[in-house]
Amino acid sequence: MNEHEFAARWVEEASQYAAWGNYITKHIVETLGQRIKDEHSTFLKIPPQPRLKKLESLIDKAFHRGKPYTDPYAQITDKVGVRFVVLLVNDIKFIEGILAEWKDIAYSKDRDYEKERVENPLEFTYQSVHYVVRAARAIEHDGLEIAEGTPCEIQIRTLLQHAHSELTHDSIYKPAAAVKADPSVLRVVARSMALIEATDECFDTVVEKLAEMERPFRETLAILGRLYHEWLHRPAELERSNTLILGAYSDLLGDNLETRMRDFIERKPYIVAQIALHAESSHLFRQASTLLVYMAASTRPHTTKDRWPFTTDDLTLIYSDLGINFDAY
Template sequence: MTEAEFIERWHAEIPLYAAWGDFVLALINERLAAEVAPTTLDYFIKVPVKPRLKAENTLVDKAFHRNKGYADPYVNITDKVGMRFVVLLTGDITKVCSVIESLNEFWLYSKDRDYEAERLEKPLEFSYQSMHYIVKVAADLKHNGITIPAGTPCEIQVRTLLQHAHSELTHDTLYKPKTTAKPGVKRTVAKSMALIEATDEFFAQAMDSINSVIATQTQLLHMLEKIYIEGVGSSSYSL
């Protein structure tokens, strides 16, 4: 496939990729809202999520100029449309991942990147961390009047706010082949990721302690309400 043929096909299929991204986001939001209730989705998600189509120049560069060795660059590039869910703590990542993996009646998923597995594989290394899923349409479907063929891919990234800050700072300057960072810069970035991991653990411990206190208080209030109702016969309020 030539660059011209690649671009021509991309222009023709932009609407179906946009429709697939819209469908994926709407479905995840619906299921995730139920999963995190009574917390609102707007509060749970720390950065607004919007499906994003890959820019044409970036797509062509990735397909033909980065020595990726794609057998079929158009098919092999799976992030032509994607979205990113940014949450507060790593425990929240699990909730989003659970929703993504539960929707197998609509798509087939694979993990292109799993930071937890990478930690186990390279325990002494501190680098970019994120969960990357590729979800592909399980069977032809129609959304907003557009037929989306089976196998159409969409990338979903899931990360914490701290991981996102690290990525925004370093992705284009450290992990792109067109740039070469000095060893001192790489070391500083690695130290920042180590601190991010530690900070997330401290925040999680703090939240566990807070939630434990709240749970104890709630149990006590329910016990007092029960005693009151048994003694008086009614309650004018509900906990």
Template structure:
């Protein structure tokens, strides 16, 4: 195949490769939304995912000059690609699980082109570039945005942490300069940066585990309040930071077994639900599940609830009025 033949075929198939990459992005992101909540996707992905086609000149350079391929067109697997950048190595695994999920084998054959964990085990004393690379090849019968995806169309998907991404951006221009990278000073500096990245990632993971353990009691309460709100008031439940603010503010007032006590209280005061439905359209805090906690607290610790109240007093007036309790001075 000549360069001209290569580029002619590439020009014809660019829309197919773009549609294939768009389909992969859509599939992975939709699955992530169901597992981490739709509103949290932008937080989970630290860099927007943008499928990119290789430039014609870059593709020719790789296919005919930088490497020797028996079949240049089919053997270049990254004619289109994208990367998922996340915070922690444990987040990398979440994306990998989606790619390798049995149900997605209907759409693609996934081969792991590179795996930083496997490399680290194989070379424990070497600190080198880290990332997970998959090549996803389309199975027969895929179609997206009105475009038929040719069987075996490939797309490279990279998954890295934010620190790995920073390292990659720093060293990318040297990847094709082996003499530069081979210099002892350069190798030592790059190795030190990778060692620091690995250590920092381990600290991040431990910090996240410690934080998750510390806030579990508050999150358990919020989960209960959210379930009750959706079951009795509205499916569209607010998840703004004011929920955590209220739970944190009043956590010290709660009994030893708050889940059972709050549940029992909410079972007895079903009459408050229609009132909250009315207020939620005009008072923001009544669209948040934590408002149910305030009804509980107003009933059990009215004076302290007023004393510690961090928001608009008018909202608290409504809560006390609904319960038939006089608002303490």
């Protein structure tokens, strides 16, 4: 295949590759939305946009870089590509899991920075996970048929890896010979990559430890949310104010919270109607943690008032519902 034939085929098939990139991006973003729901909009730190390689770049890569291609059109697998940028190294595995379960594709790992670290432990260089994803069957998308075997390159990297790549990749790893030969430049780049690798690992450790610390609060909020829905016949709102309330009354959580809460409401069933009434006009009473505040105020009115993390307007309503003189504490 010569340059003219290569260009003619690309003009004919570019729209198919664009549809394939869109199809892959749509599936991964929608799957993230299903699995992590409200958090998926912030999970990806840069909105993924599939990008077609320019014809000039394809011709250059196929015929003028000394690549040992025997069939350049088939062997160049990044004619379309999409990049997914996440915060943590562990988040990369989340997207890898989506690829592993997807029946519409066949994929192979084209570059694995973790494997490269094992094979070259003293080398700190360009990092990214690269996959070549091919259509496992003929697929129709955007009104076009995507042929079986059509490739797309997927890059998955952390935000720090992406920043490093944007700064250095074109100027250091695809450089003029004079730049590449300067050891001082390469040493600085390697040092920055080492710092990024260490920072990514620290971020993962911090998130894991925070998740473990927050686990009791998440479990408590799940219990309160379930009870709120059961009693008020509406889903509870789970805003961040819940965390502040649970933190203020953490010593009340303990074991058997659901049993204790059910016993409390059984003794004071009118509280459910009062919460429903206040919820029409007050944000607090639409939160699951409101149930805990009622129980706290009933059993420890002085402590509950002292620890209350917000203005007292809503808390006075709770005390009034319980028949407790708020000003006495």
